[in-house]
Amino acid sequence: MKFPGLPENEEERLQSLYMMDLLDTRDDERFERLTRLAKKLFQVPVALISLLDRDRQWLLACQGLSERETSRNVSFCGHAILQKGPFIVNDARQDERFYDNPLVTGEPYIRFYAGYPVHLPDGAVVGTICLVNSTPRTFSQEDIDALQDLAFIVEDEFQVISMAMTDSLTGIPNRRGFYRRAEKRFHALRNHGASFSLLFFDLDKFKPINDLWGHAEGDQVLKVFATHLQQHLGPKDVVGRLGGDEFAVLLASHSDARRFLASLHESLGAHNQRAGKPYNINYSYGILDSDGAKYHSLHEMVKESDSVMYSQKRRKQLEQRR
Structure with missing residues (x-):
């Protein structure tokens, strides 16, 4: 044979x-x-x-x-x-x-x-x-x-x-695509008692970019950010644009979360330095770890990580006003 x-x-x-x-x-x-x-x-x-x-x-x-x-x-x-x-x-x-x-x-x-x-x-x-x-x-x-x-x-x-x-602008899964893929991954990980993480991202000061430099520039920011998210994924991780300037990443191992965030920070920082734009692409994020049984649904996990992200964003805004 x-x-x-x-x-x-x-x-x-x-x-x-x-x-x-x-x-x-x-x-x-x-x-x-x-x-x-x-x-x-x-x-x-x-x-x-x-x-x-x-x-x-x-x-x-x-x-x-x-x-x-x-x-x-x-x-x-x-x-x-x-x-x-x-x-x-x-x-x-x-x-x-x-x-x-x-x-x-x-x-x-x-x-x-x-x-x-x-x-x-x-x-x-x-x-x-x-x-x-x-x-x-x-x-x-x-x-x-x-x-x-x-x-x-x-x-x-x-x-x-x-x-x-698929999100037609960024080429990554849209909200429907993210939930279709991530729901399956979530339940498989949960059923095996695996530990995993969910990251929820929101771009900082995205509206001023649209207002000052136009929506075409804002679209380019979304595409750049999506590319940087995607390039650090493992084969079993799932990324999606949930809407507007909100993104989510399901990492199949929570031990990869800090590595992912460090790699994203480094690569996006390098992009900001060489892009020569009058603004930087910055973001806030919420991170949740699960041991497989902590959360009953992906929707629950996304909702809570969204809240964690907005808490971080508010803290950053308060610090900038001081």
């Missing part, structure tokens, strides 16, 4: 996949209907939309199989994402790459496979839409064209999700 290789941009690909937060989701009708259509159109027992994580294959939509997750090392889709176009295996028993693959020698006894890579809006290839049959078969150019059309529809749905969950 030949193990699938890795794309050259594997780490960037994974980061894009995690940002979309599609892993471990299921029963999304927009994708299930496409696999139902593919199963009927091509007259196959199994039709899937797969996503390739670091070590596993997650089935975002699945018709004809009960499992939702397999090892990436044995997946056919792991090979398919390395292709620019279709990946066709007419008879896996006669293919040196797959004849002894456990998915061929055992359930679901794959003989025929046809997969077409699917990409996220940023171009990262994350998986396939694929067809599986337990008997060998041919696949015509007309069939390939139809499978390609379905792959493009999957990508259109990814685009819709991305637009709904």
Whole structure:
């Protein structure tokens, strides 16, 4: 058996996949209907939309199989994402790459496979839409064209999700996108009794920047701040613009909170020095640590961190007036 290789941009690909937060989701009708259509159109027992994580294959939509997750090392889709176009295996028993693959020698006894890579809006290839049959078969150019059309529809749905969950100005998750990703992370961390942190940020003197130098300048400030937040994230951390000049970061380990704040302070300070602007980008923040059971909901944690942040902001304002 030949193990699938890795794309050259594997780490960037994974980061894009995690940002979309599609892993471990299921029963999304927009994708299930496409696999139902593919199963009927091509007259196959199994039709899937797969996503390739670091070590596993997650089935975002699945018709004809009960499992939702397999090892990436044995997946056919792991090979398919390395292709620019279709990946066709007419008879896996006669293919040196797959004849002894456990998915061929055992359930679901794959003989025929046809997969077409699917990409996220940023171009990262994350998986396939694929067809599986337990008997060998041919696949015509007309069939390939139809499978390609379905792959493009999957990508259109990814685009819709991305637009709904992304702040159009800064490119990071908007309020809806933040809560979608962070809620899942919050509950996973809480259920495992893990310690984590939430940071709530509000820019200082943002309104005067808009008033004195215009909204275009204010927009640039928001984009710069979002970039600096994002560049210090770990792979399991979540950032979002909650609205206006308010941002939140969920850190998957509370031990990273001080490191994150120190790195942000340093990088933003360096930016202020070299930017040559008549103002500095400064911020107030509230930080909360949780041991996994302290807070019952992400909303509760966000609300309290907001209060902590405003207390800090008021203290700073009082000190400046003295």
